[in-house]
Amino acid sequence: MKDIREDIAWAKINTDVLKSLESPRKLFWVIIISALTVFGIGVACELYQYNMGLGVANLDNPHVWGLYIATFIFWIGMSHSGTLLSAILHLMHADWRKPIYRFAEAMTTFSLMTAGLFVMVHLGRLWQFYYAVPYPNERWIWPNFQSPLLWDAMAIFTYLSSSILFLYVGMIPDLAICRDNIHTGWRKKLYTLLSLGWEGTDRQWRNFRVTYLTIACFLIPLAVSVHSIVASDFAMSQQPGWHVTSFPPYFVAGALYSGCAAIITLFIILRYVFKFEEYMTLAILKKVVRLTFAIAMVWTYLNLIEYATVWYSHDEVSKAVLIQKATGTYAPFWWMMNFCGSIVPLIMAFKRFQTNIPVMMVVSLLLNMGMWLERWMIVSPTFSHGYYPWTWDHDQWPSWVQWGVVFGSFGWFTFLFMVFCKIFPSVSMYEVKEMVYHRSLASKKLEVAGMQESGKGAH
Amino acid sequence: MSKRHLLAIFSNFHEAEAAVKELRNSSIKGFDANQDLIVKSPIEHPEVEEFLGNKPVYVQWFTLCGALTGGLLAFFLISGSQANFFDQVKGGKPVVPFPPNFVLTYEMFILGGVYISILGFLICAGLPARRSPLYSSKVSEDQIGILVKTDEESAGVLKGIFTKHEALEIQEEAGK
Numbered sequence: 001m002k003d004i005r006e007d008i009a010w011a012k013i014n015t016d017v018l019k020s021l022e023s024p025r026k027l028f029w030v031i032i033i034s035a036l037t038v039f040g041i042g043v044a045c046e047l048y049q050y051n052m053g054l055g056v057a058n059l060d061n062p063h064v065w066g067l068y069i070a071t072f073i074f075w076i077g078m079s080h081s082g083t084l085l086s087a088i089l090h091l092m093h094a095d096w097r098k099p100i101y102r103f104a105e106a107m108t109t110f111s112l113m114t115a116g117l118f119v120m121v122h123l124g125r126l127w128q129f130y131y132a133v134p135y136p137n138e139r140w141i142w143p144n145f146q147s148p149l150l151w152d153a154m155a156i157f158t159y160l161s162s163s164i165l166f167l168y169v170g171m172i173p174d175l176a177i178c179r180d181n182i183h184t185g186w187r188k189k190l191y192t193l194l195s196l197g198w199e200g201t202d203r204q205w206r207n208f209r210v211t212y213l214t215i216a217c218f219l220i221p222l223a224v225s226v227h228s229i230v231a232s233d234f235a236m237s238q239q240p241g242w243h244v245t246s247f248p249p250y251f252v253a254g255a256l257y258s259g260c261a262a263i264i265t266l267f268i269i270l271r272y273v274f275k276f277e278e279y280m281t282l283a284i285l286k287k288v289v290r291l292t293f294a295i296a297m298v299w300t301y302l303n304l305i306e307y308a309t310v311w312y313s314h315d316e317v318s319k320a321v322l323i324q325k326a327t328g329t330y331a332p333f334w335w336m337m338n339f340c341g342s343i344v345p346l347i348m349a350f351k352r353f354q355t356n357i358p359v360m361m362v363v364s365l366l367l368n369m370g371m372w373l374e375r376w377m378i379v380s381p382t383f384s385h386g387y388y389p390w391t392w393d394h395d396q397w398p399s400w401v402q403w404g405v406v407f408g409s410f411g412w413f414t415f416l417f418m419v420f421c422k423i424f425p426s427v428s429m430y431e432v433k434e435m436v437y438h439r440s441l442a443s444k445k446l447e448v449a450g451m452q453e454s455g456k457g458a459h
Numbered sequence: 460m461s462k463r464h465l466l467a468i469f470s471n472f473h474e475a476e477a478a479v480k481e482l483r484n485s486s487i488k489g490f491d492a493n494q495d496l497i498v499k500s501p502i503e504h505p506e507v508e509e510f511l512g513n514k515p516v517y518v519q520w521f522t523l524c525g526a527l528t529g530g531l532l533a534f535f536l537i538s539g540s541q542a543n544f545f546d547q548v549k550g551g552k553p554v555v556p557f558p559p560n561f562v563l564t565y566e567m568f569i570l571g572g573v574y575i576s577i578l579g580f581l582i583c584a585g586l587p588a589r590r591s592p593l594y595s596s597k598v599s600e601d602q603i604g605i606l607v608k609t610d611e612e613s614a615g616v617l618k619g620i621f622t623k624h625e626a627l628e629i630q631e632e633a634g635k
Contacts, residue, residue: 009601010501010601011600011601014600016601129530134536134540136540140543141543142540142541142543143547143600145537145540145541145559145560145563146556146560150563151562151563151566154563154566155566156574157570158566158567158569158570159569161571161573161574162570164571165577166571166573169580170578172586173501173599176599177599177600180596180599181596181599184530194569195585196581196586196588197511197586197587197588197589197590198586198588199499199588199590199591199594200499200500200501200598200604201498201499201597201606202497202498202499202500202511202514203497203514203583203584203585204506204516204584204585204586205503205504206508206509206516207516207518207580207583207584208503208580208584209503210516210518210519210580211518211579211580212578214518214519214572214576215573215576215577218569218572218573218576219573221569222566222569225562225565225566225569229562230570239592241476261527287600377496428500430501430503431502433501433502433601434503437502445607
């Protein structure tokens, strides 16, 4: 099974991808309307909370963080997939990533934008966000630069802006194709503006290659640092269950895991909605599934390490939190998290399921549910079983306002992502051409070598 | 001497490569292959560098400067703000603590590196640019273009070379 047909004409690649900008299947509009509806619910909940205060979200002492921060970590995690596919696999010359890395990069950008919203939503008073901005108040007191919360703000800003630039730079040659082929309307103006007059000259390509590689090299440590810093929000506190050395790598593995699972979901959706069956092939799906399986096993290992560290640490309070997770109010969710995160991915080990689209769709959704539950199970149980005994009878069930905002974020992300795929090429045309060109060259070389070999045999 | 621009379109890379090699090897009056020849292609061909000769790329110098500036800026901004506490009691803790400051220095190192790399890319690649008058949208599809600038009187020689290597189309325009 080949990743892509090698005899596919370059002109056809342009036509197919450009067609996706104009005539997607009807499901596209169903998704857009559903996303807007869900997003509308989220906005209504946020407006209500803004007017009434955080109490309506059921956030109070000791539960100062709830679903908002759990979902914030979830969205930050989702963003890692784009970096994995575009930067890490780019450096490893894994060319099968080429038809799918563009939408993964877009996913990175929009999930970071969604995550950023939660930082503000959980403050209640949105305007207080300025405390995380590095400028002094009227008494010349600066923000605390030693706080991981401030590191978070800076890291997310750096990651978001760098991801947007990386996505944009990688798209310039494709924007020029759009400019050359779409002749009227606002799109023509937009593509002309954004393509910056790109003509594919040798000078442009030469500088493009170096720039793309350079930013890819920056993005990899940046992605790791961002989620390590998010992990530090927890690990640098003294709360039981959070003060764990392995938290940063555990968070990074979880991030890559949920990101890969999301790539499978969006791969299947885009393949159908935009008729990309020839580019988002089952062979590529198989590779993504295998990658996800490998990362799932890494996450499972780190998860077990975390349990073992707590269990054998003789830290009775942390141990009590772990026991409470497994047997207390949150037990169904904790067991569900372990099931979805460690047992469900085992399906991916079977070859026959790796290219089975309905099965993979369900599996990827379950994996992401597991990863979302993981974040919730990190945040909430610790608050209801902290060092102070008065917290022990304070289990918190999030109010409908919190749930509404969380669901709304999925609508917001889906809306942004689908609009992006409708306006910009979600398959990189020039890179697919490169993939086809190099693979057909390699095949021809193999054929010639084979003929020479058989010629020698005849003599 | 008035100049003339020619754009020859080729259906495949090998014909374009052969044409470029011949242009580089022949001495044509008013035409310098190092200055007056541009290859346009729909994909990045690393082979282009082999037959056009190695041309330097300076983006990485922008990257270095950007990253160092970003890192230093962050470190001195943070340390400067912490130095504000010199006249306040810090309980024996360092006024400028290096380990936590390293985190933001690192983030700004990357931020500066990325931003200035993009700036360097735009400068080095000559972007944004006006569309050249000789442009074929076929170049962004599946064909290779060779754009040359030469003296009016040598244009015929160049056209002959392009035709010999089976150029699909030759566009021409008087230039400066």
